[in-house]
Amino acid sequence: MFDIIIIGAGPSGLATALYALRANKKVLILEASAYGGQIINASNIENYPGIKSISGFDFATNLYNQVKDLGATIKFEKVLKVTENKEVTTAKDTYQAKVIVIATGKKPRKLEIEGEDKLIGKGISYCATCDGNFYKGKEVAIVGGGNTAIEDAIYLSAICKKVYLIHRREEFRAFSKSIEELKSKENVEFILNSNIAKINGNDSLESIEIKKDNEIINLKVQGLFIAIGGETQNDIFTNVVDLDEFGYIETHNDVMTKTLGIFVAGDARKKSLYQLTTAVADGALVADLAIKYINLSTQ
Numbered sequence: 460m461f462d463i464i465i466i467g468a469g470p471s472g473l474a475t476a477l478y479a480l481r482a483n484k485k486v487l488i489l490e491a492s493a494y495g496g497q498i499i500n501a502s503n504i505e506n507y508p509g510i511k512s513i514s515g516f517d518f519a520t521n522l523y524n525q526v527k528d529l530g531a532t533i534k535f536e537k538v539l540k541v542t543e544n545k546e547v548t549t550a551k552d553t554y555q556a557k558v559i560v561i562a563t564g565k566k567p568r569k570l571e572i573e574g575e576d577k578l579i580g581k582g583i584s585y586c587a588t589c590d591g592n593f594y595k596g597k598e599v600a601i602v603g604g605g606n607t608a609i610e611d612a613i614y615l616s617a618i619c620k621k622v623y624l625i626h627r628r629e630e631f632r633a634f635s636k637s638i639e640e641l642k643s644k645e646n647v648e649f650i651l652n653s654n655i656a657k658i659n660g661n662d663s664l665e666s667i668e669i670k671k672d673n674e675i676i677n678l679k680v681q682g683l684f685i686a687i688g689g690e691t692q693n694d695i696f697t698n699v700v701d702l703d704e705f706g707y708i709e710t711h712n713d714v715m716t717k718t719l720g721i722f723v724a725g726d727a728r729k730k731s732l733y734q735l736t737t738a739v740a741d742g743a744l745v746a747d748l749a750i751k752y753i754n755l756s757t758q
């Protein structure tokens with residue numbers, strides 16, 4: 460029996476664990492892939508109070524080690540089901556806790572065009588910091604217009620020979636400082652007001668076809684990085700939480716779901732700002748409420 464099972468080892472899940480462990484609670488963290496969540500993809504974080512600049516990887520690793528050193532049990536297993544009785548099932552096992560914290564964040568959105576699925580890992584990637592090194596000295600394209608796309612383009616411009624940034628609009632939805640930094644890179648070319656119409660290649664990516672106005676541009680690239688935002692992963696929890704129209708978990712008191720003892724932290728919940736600071740703040744809030752809930756229910 461664990462006091463708290465946290466689903467997801469991103470910033471919000473790890474911050475929840477940090478507060479709960481410091482209050483002597485027995486914590487299990489279940490993570491479907493690698494620790495760190497989305498922030499691992501940030502080449503540089505410059506808006507975290509108190510830290511002038513740090514890479515996403517270093518930030519996540521520091522937080523992960525901090526939590527590990529405090530004695531968290533961490534298992535790399537994907538959660539498939541939770542029940543109202545706080546039972547959590549993964550592909551390998553079933554675990555029981557007094558409290559469950561959903562901290563499943565978001566996963567990258569797909570372009571949903573032909574050829575995409577077939578070439579994942581064979582030229583198509585959703586994570587520049589994970590796969591960028593495979594394209595050292597090569598020509599690559601990135602599609603997207605938010606912070607992720609801009610961050611990825613900056614990161615790849617230091618590794619690749621040429622980087623094309625394809626965006627469906629003229630304006631970006633990213634920090635202006637990052638956009639300025641990207642514009643100063645000599646090996647980056649912007650292809651704006653454009654969409655990817657087709658992905659070509661059989662065993663590996665050969666080229667992409669870009670629709671700009673009424674023209675089709677055929678671009679030969681070895682890599683295509685898709686950075687068009689994220690989508691929630693909350694469908695497995697609908698027996699215990701309510702979702703809004705975009706799949707975010709509805710809450711009251713910021714982090715409480717409709718089921719007593721099941722909380723949600725970070726990007727998985729409906730809120731107005733999806734950032735690192737708000738994710739870790741959620742973690743602190745959740746842990747505090749969870750500790751009070753456990754203490755009350757065991758009195």
Ligand SMILES: Cc1cc2nc3c(=O)[nH]c(=O)nc-3n(C[C@H](O)[C@H](O)[C@H](O)COP(=O)(O)OP(=O)(O)OC[C@H]3O[C@@H](n4cnc5c(N)ncnc54)[C@H](O)[C@@H]3O)c2cc1C
Nearest residue numbers: 467469470471491496497498538563564565725726734735
């Ligand atoms: C490229 C990029 C750059 C960014 N830069 C900044 C920045 O500079 N400053 C800033 O404030 N914010 C930044 N962000 C946003 C920030 O990363 C997110 O707001 C934050 O990571 C949200 O944390 P989270 O823990 O809620 O979710 P996530 O980081 O999404 O973590 C969720 C975790 O849950 C796991 N998971 C999901 N489903 C399951 C399941 N069924 N079972 C087990 N585990 C599961 C996932 O594998 C993942 O590890 C950036 C995001 C990106 C993508």
